[in-house]
Amino acid sequence: MEAAYGPFLALSGVTLTARPGEIVALLGPNGAGKTTLIRCITGLLRPRAGAIRWEGAPLDGVPAHAIVERGIAVVPEGRRLFGAMTVEENLELGAFAPRARARRTARLEHVYTIFPVLRERRRQLARALSGGQQQMVAIGRALMAGPTLLILDEPSLGLAPRLVESIFDVLREINRSGVSILLVEQNVQAALTLSHRAYLLEAGRVAGEGSAAVLLEDPRVRRAYLGPLAR
Amino acid sequence: MSGRRSRAVGLAAAIALAAVPLVVRRDDVLNFLFLVLLSVTLAESWNIVAGYAGQVNLGHAAFFGLGALTTRALWVAGAPVLAAMVAGAAVAVVFALLVGAAAFRLRGAYFAIGTLALGEILRITVGNVRAEISTLPAATIAGYRLAHRYYLALALAAVSVVVVAALGGSRLGLGMRAIREDEEAAEASGVGALRLKLLALSLSTALAGLAGGLFAYYHISYYPAHPFSPTWTFDSLLITFIGGVGTVHGPLLGAVFYVFLKEFLAIRWVDFHLLIFGALFVAIVLLLPGGLVEAAARLRALTRRPGQAC
Amino acid sequence: MTPFLQQLVLGLLLGGLYGLAAAGLSLVFGVLKVLNVAHGQLIMLGGYGAFWLFALRGLDPFASLAVVIPAALVAGVILYWALFGWVVRAPEETRVKNSLLVGFGLALALEAAAVRLFTADERSITTGYAGAVLSVGGLAVPVVRLASLALALLLIGGLHLALARWRWGRAIRATAEDWEAALLTGIDVRRAYLLAFALGTALAGAAGTLVSVGYSISPSIGLEWTLKALVVVVLAGLGSMLGTFVGGLVLGLAEAVSAAAFGGPYREVVGLVVFFVVLVARPRGLFVR
Numbered sequence: 001m002e003a004a005y006g007p008f009l010a011l012s013g014v015t016l017t018a019r020p021g022e023i024v025a026l027l028g029p030n031g032a033g034k035t036t037l038i039r040c041i042t043g044l045l046r047p048r049a050g051a052i053r054w055e056g057a058p059l060d061g062v063p064a065h066a067i068v069e070r071g072i073a074v075v076p077e078g079r080r081l082f083g084a085m086t087v088e089e090n091l092e093l094g095a096f097a098p099r100a101r102a103r104r105t106a107r108l109e110h111v112y113t114i115f116p117v118l119r120e121r122r123r124q125l126a127r128a129l130s131g132g133q134q135q136m137v138a139i140g141r142a143l144m145a146g147p148t149l150l151i152l153d154e155p156s157l158g159l160a161p162r163l164v165e166s167i168f169d170v171l172r173e174i175n176r177s178g179v180s181i182l183l184v185e186q187n188v189q190a191a192l193t194l195s196h197r198a199y200l201l202e203a204g205r206v207a208g209e210g211s212a213a214v215l216l217e218d219p220r221v222r223r224a225y226l227g228p229l230a231r
Numbered sequence: 232m233s234g235r236r237s238r239a240v241g242l243a244a245a246i247a248l249a250a251v252p253l254v255v256r257r258d259d260v261l262n263f264l265f266l267v268l269l270s271v272t273l274a275e276s277w278n279i280v281a282g283y284a285g286q287v288n289l290g291h292a293a294f295f296g297l298g299a300l301t302t303r304a305l306w307v308a309g310a311p312v313l314a315a316m317v318a319g320a321a322v323a324v325v326f327a328l329l330v331g332a333a334a335f336r337l338r339g340a341y342f343a344i345g346t347l348a349l350g351e352i353l354r355i356t357v358g359n360v361r362a363e364i365s366t367l368p369a370a371t372i373a374g375y376r377l378a379h380r381y382y383l384a385l386a387l388a389a390v391s392v393v394v395v396a397a398l399g400g401s402r403l404g405l406g407m408r409a410i411r412e413d414e415e416a417a418e419a420s421g422v423g424a425l426r427l428k429l430l431a432l433s434l435s436t437a438l439a440g441l442a443g444g445l446f447a448y449y450h451i452s453y454y455p456a457h458p459f460s461p462t463w464t465f466d467s468l469l470i471t472f473i474g475g476v477g478t479v480h481g482p483l484l485g486a487v488f489y490v491f492l493k494e495f496l497a498i499r500w501v502d503f504h505l506l507i508f509g510a511l512f513v514a515i516v517l518l519l520p521g522g523l524v525e526a527a528a529r530l531r532a533l534t535r536r537p538g539q540a541c
Numbered sequence: 542m543t544p545f546l547q548q549l550v551l552g553l554l555l556g557g558l559y560g561l562a563a564a565g566l567s568l569v570f571g572v573l574k575v576l577n578v579a580h581g582q583l584i585m586l587g588g589y590g591a592f593w594l595f596a597l598r599g600l601d602p603f604a605s606l607a608v609v610i611p612a613a614l615v616a617g618v619i620l621y622w623a624l625f626g627w628v629v630r631a632p633e634e635t636r637v638k639n640s641l642l643v644g645f646g647l648a649l650a651l652e653a654a655a656v657r658l659f660t661a662d663e664r665s666i667t668t669g670y671a672g673a674v675l676s677v678g679g680l681a682v683p684v685v686r687l688a689s690l691a692l693a694l695l696l697i698g699g700l701h702l703a704l705a706r707w708r709w710g711r712a713i714r715a716t717a718e719d720w721e722a723a724l725l726t727g728i729d730v731r732r733a734y735l736l737a738f739a740l741g742t743a744l745a746g747a748a749g750t751l752v753s754v755g756y757s758i759s760p761s762i763g764l765e766w767t768l769k770a771l772v773v774v775v776l777a778g779l780g781s782m783l784g785t786f787v788g789g790l791v792l793g794l795a796e797a798v799s800a801a802a803f804g805g806p807y808r809e810v811v812g813l814v815v816f817f818v819v820l821v822a823r824p825r826g827l828f829v830r
Contacts, residue, residue, distance in 0.1 A: 042725055068727030080722035082715045084780065093715050096708070097727040145727055287641070333821045340576050340637040344771055345820050348813045351768065355813075359806040461764065465649065472642070502653045509650030516642045517627050 016199050016206065018149065023171070023181040025191040025212065027225060028201035034184045035077065037201070038153050041182075042074050043067045055148075069097040073147035077154045077184075079138040083127030087118055090126050090137050094144030103146060111140040114170060132163040139170070150174065151182045156190060168194050188225040192216045200225075234400075237480070241392065248385055252378040261381050265449065267490045268384035269442060270470055274482035275391040276438035277467035282477030283404055284431040285411025286335070289464055290346030293353045294323040294436040296459030298443025300357065303365055303455070306448065316444030323440030324433050331432045335425055338414070350461055358456035366452035380449045387445055391438045396479045398434070407431055411477075469508050472515055475524030484523050543679055548797040550680050556793020557690035558751055560786035562766055563773035564697055565744030571779040572717040572737035574633050575625055578644035580745055581767030582651040587613055587749025588758035589659055595666045602666045602754040603688065606747055613746025617739035620647075629734055648763055655760035665757035689751040696747055697786045700740070704782065713737050717780070765809075772816040 018024045026034050039045040041052055043064030052059040054070060062070070073094070082090055091111060095104035112119040115136040121129060126137055135155060142150055152171070156164040168190060175181050185191035192198055192212045200208040200221070208215070215221050248268075252261060273295065280288045298319035305315035330349055337345045367375075398404040406427050409417035418424050446458055466489070474485025493504040515522055566580045577583075590609045594600040600608070624647065628640045673684040704710040709732075715723040716733040724730050752758055752766075769792065777788025792812055799811035 044721065044724065063729070064724040065727050065729045068725070074725050076722060076725055080719055080725070082718045082722065084718055085711070085714060089711055093711060093723075093726050093728070096712060100727070101708075141726065287638070333817075336821050339634060340641045341820060343638075343641055344576075344578075345817055348768065348772075348817045348820075352810050352813045352817070355806070355810050359804075465645070468645070469649075500657065502656050505649045505653035506657065509646045509648070509653060512646035512649070513624060513643050516639055516646065517624070 016209070018180055018182055020148070020180055021175070021178060022197060023175050023183060023195040025195035025198040026182060026184045026201060027186075027188050027191060027198055028207075030186075031203075032201040033204040034201055035153065036204075038074065038151060038184060041067075041072065041151065065097075068145050068147075069099060071146070071148040072151065073142035073145040073149070074151040075135075075138045075142045075153065075155060077157065079134050081126040081134055081137055081141075083125065085126060086123055087126055087129070087137055088122040091118070091122075091140050091144050094141035095146075097145060100145045104144065107144050107146060111143055114143075114173070115140055131158055132160070132167075135159060135163075135167060139167070139174075143174070147179060149180045149182060151184070153184045154186060155183070156185060156187045164190060188221075189216075245385070245389055249382070252381055258377055261377050263490070263494060265377075265381055265384050266494075267486055268381075268388040269445060269449075270466065270486040270490050271388040271483055272384070272391045272438060272442040272445075273463065273467045274470040274474070274486050275388075275395045275479075276435045276442065277464070278395060278471045278476065278478075278482050279398065279435040279438075280428075280431050281468070281471060282481075283398060283407040283411065284428050285407075286428060286431075287340075287343040287468070288346045288432070288435070289343045289461070289468075290334075290348075290350035290353075291435075291439055291467055292459050292461055292463040293350040294327060294439040295443040295446070295463050296353060296357065296456075297323045297326055298440030299447040299458040300361075300443075300455060301440075302444030303447035307365075307368070307371075312444075312448050316441055316448070319444040319447070320437045320440035323436045323443070327432045327436035328429060331429050332425070335428050335432075347461070347464075350459065350464065354456055354459035354461070357459050358454075361455035364452055365455050372451055375451070380445070383445055383448065387438075387441055392479065392483065394434065394438065395482075399479055403427065403430065408477075469512055471522075472512055473508065473522055475522030476520075478522075478524045481522050481524045488523070545801050547680055548801055549794060550682060551686075552793040552795075552797025552800075553790055554683070554686040554690050554755075554793070555796070556790040557693040557786070558748055558755075558789070559769050559773050559792050560789020561693040561696060561744060561748040561751065563770040563777070563789055564700065564782050564785045565741035565748065566767075566770040567774045567777070567779055567785045568700075568713075568737055568744070568782070569741035570774065572713055573625065573629055573640075573734050574636050575628055575640035575738075576637055576644065577625070577647075577741070578641055578767050579648035579651060579763070580644075580741070580770055581763035581765065582648045582655075583613070583616075583742055583745035584749040584752060584766045585655060585758060585760060585763045586616075586651060587746030588753035588762075589655065589664075589749070590746065591750035591753045592664050592666055592758065595668075602668065602750060603692065606692070606750050609746045609750045610743045613743045614739045616746070617742025618735065620742065621735050621738045625738060626731070626735070629731075648767070652760050652763055659760065661760055663757050663759040664753070666754045668754070671754075683755070686755040689755045693748075693751060694786065696744065697782050700744070701782045709733065709736055713740075768813070768816075772812050775816055775820055 016024075026037065028034055036045065040047045041059070043059070043062060047060070054072065059067060059070070082093065088108075091108060092104060095101050095107060100107070117133060118136055118140060121133065126134065129137065139152070139155070155167060159167065164187065171181060171183070172194060183191055183195060192215055195212045197210065198212050198215050199206055208221070248264065251264060255261070273291070277288065277291050280286050298316070300319075301322045302312070302315040302319035305318055306312050310318075334342060334345050334349065398407075406417070406422045409420070409422050410424050410427060414424050443458055470485035470489045471482050472485075473488065474483065475481025489508065492507065496504045496507070519525060521528070562580070562584055566577065569575055569577050569580075587609055590612060591602050591605045594605040594608060595602055624643055625640065628636055628643055631639055668685070671685055675682040675684055675687065704714055712723065712728045712733045713736060715726065715728060716730050716737075720730050723733065749758070773785060773788040773792050776791065777785045795815070796808040796812055800808035803811065
């Protein structure tokens with residue numbers, strides 16, 4: 001697949017697959033094309049060439065809002081909550097698509113079980129929440145769509161290490177309930193610990209791929225991503 | 232059109248227009264051409280700020296009105312008309328510099344609505360303070376020569392076309408266009424955006440003030456608030472956009488087209504031209520941002536290289 | 542003192558209509574980032590709708606809201622499809638500027654069409670109860686204008702509720718705040734745009750109806766109403782319909798005060814000066830939360 005912003009090719013020859021039930025990490029430095037890839041999958045950007053297939057059907061030409069209905073939900077970078085709306089309104093908007101709407105009461109209950117603090121804060125405006133709680137709302141909002149694939153773009157950004165850990169624990173739980181996860185992360189150590197497989201993206205190309213456990217021990221990966229001070 | 236050729240065409244047109252009063256003895260023809268020339272001046276002057284510096288000034292009529300107000304007062308009081316017109320232009324420029332620094336804090340559409348409000352403030356105030364119609368003294372009416380007004384209009388239109396053309400090729404014009412494309416980037420590369428925008432506004436309002444003076448010199452009687460009417464701004468905007476914003480020829484072409492259609496339609500349907508021009512304008516904004524000038528260029532490209540679409 | 546209080550009462554009544562006029566503009570601008578300067582002309586057309594329903598069919602102007610509002614909704618859908626739906630494809634900064642130009646052309650065309658169809662005469666609806674006046678402590682309150690204020694408040698309240706509770710109302714608010722996030726949540730943003738625009742047009746139609754009954758209409762009132770609505774939007778900011786309505790009331794009162802202080806002909810000037818000063822003082826902050 002290829003993608004471009006205007007004349008600038010941001011991605012070329014990228015091929016990646018995610019199998020059902022997997023946690024796949026997408027790693028790489030800033031500007032490697034991770035966000036571009038996410039924008040292509042979620043329909044915000046049209047790939048210039050190549051195809052994105054989902055559950056056997058091509059996603060090209062499917063508008064972004066309809067892609068959610070196909071079972072792909074995203075937690076965007078920077079969370080992008082509707083700050084002037086309450087926590088519960090944010091969550092309910094996650095179940096906006098007709099099919100998700102039918103099951104929104106049960107899903108809301110589910111989200112409140114995962115993140116009990118959100119139930120307490122459900123009447124508060126989203127922008128009044130702390131960073132960690134906002135991240136919970138963002139994940140909850142995506143879960144409300146009942147996705148089979150959950151994409152997270154830099155979920156650890158700006159969060160304290162302890163919070164990152166608990167968020168990642170939640171992601172593991174979500175995955176156990178049968179949701180595939182595509183995780184874009186700069187926190188390579190944490191991402192590789194969580195995921196089954198990983199792709200390394202560099203300058204718009206796949207520079208490497210493999211099982212997370214193997215990559216975690218790979219000296220090149222350790223040098224490039226984990227820095228000389230890594231264990 | 233290449234620079235040399237368009238200069239030759241322009242000179243020929245100016246000479247032909249200068250010969251009209253000697254050949255044609257009909258006042259209606261001169262009045263019509265006067266209107267075209269006045270529209271050219273107003274549209275070209277509006278084009279300096281909108282087309283080059285990229286700021287849609289919806290208060291242009293205020294400067295036209297100030298020029299008219301000042302010129303009329305001084306001229307009727309006995310000053311020579313050219314001096315009165317220069318004074319009118321000076322008043323317009325001073326006002327522009329006073330409000331410009333504030334208005335240019337606004338960007339894009341906010342500049343447009345801010346200047347629209349400014350224009351309306353002046354129009355309503357002048358309408359209240361000078362509510363009576365302004366009529367020339369009988370002696371002046373007796374000595375009225377249409378040809379004098381006509382030549383003045385021709386000179387003024389020629390000056391504004393030359394000014395815009397000169398600006399287009401100059402470093403100043405380049406700086407202004409840089410602001411139009413991306414103000415932040417222009418600032419970053421050393422273009423003093425505010426200074427240049429004020430300069431563009433001064434040039435523009437000086438010409439508008441002179442045009443207002445011409446209006447005051449031309450009309451035997453009118454309400455002092457009339458030249459402040461937003462219609463003058465709207466006419467300039469329509470003419471410039473339909474002709475081709477940011478070009479020298481656009482406002483020329485647009486003015487001829489606009490005034491001709493307006494007068495032609497006015498015979499049967501007053502104000503009907505606004506329906507047509509309003510719709511045409513919307514179509515141009517959405518489909519052909521370069522106006523008639525771009526349409527002509529595309530047509531030429533098509534005929535010159537058949538089979539090669541653009 | 543009483544004449545001044547009387548002016549204040551009238552200013553407040555008129556202010557309700559300013560609020561209603563501004564609500565539509567604010568909704569469209571807040572959601573689509575489209576500045577429809579033809580909003581005043583839409584108000585004017587709404588007024589003519591009510592006027593002709595009354596003149597030709599004898600329909601009571603307040604009852605005609607039931608016709609004018611749905612008709613305006615449809616007109617809004619058509620305008621969106623034909624014009625503003627093209628404008629929203631551009632990135633935000635170009636979008637505001639292009640919408641201003643498109644709205645401007647539309648305004649000219651609508652005004653010219655109205656002159657052609659309805660003549661330039663000033664009109665107003667004179668019902669049997671037009672002269673009815675409620676006397677409260679020595680102050681005269683025209684019943685029609687009071688009813689207009691109440692209806693305006695009712696409409697704004699209904700809109701507020703719809704935006705708060707209705708599924709698509711929430712979608713509209715989400716789109717206003719962050720259209721990309723809304724899209725990623727599964728909201729068809731284009732449809733939210735269409736709905737917001739149609740609602741804005743319906744509000745203009747309603748405002749026009751109320752203007753034609755308590756006040757008067759002519760093809761040329763559009764610009765004035767657009768300016769009033771803009772002033773209120775600038776003063777009240779975006780995001781809250783109730784806030785916009787209060788902004789309208791404040792403008793109505795401010796005009797009454799300035800008319801008392803500087804004389805009737807200057808009532809408009811004061812509002813415009815305040816508008817310009819506020820705009821310049823907060824050149825970006827106004828429309829950004």
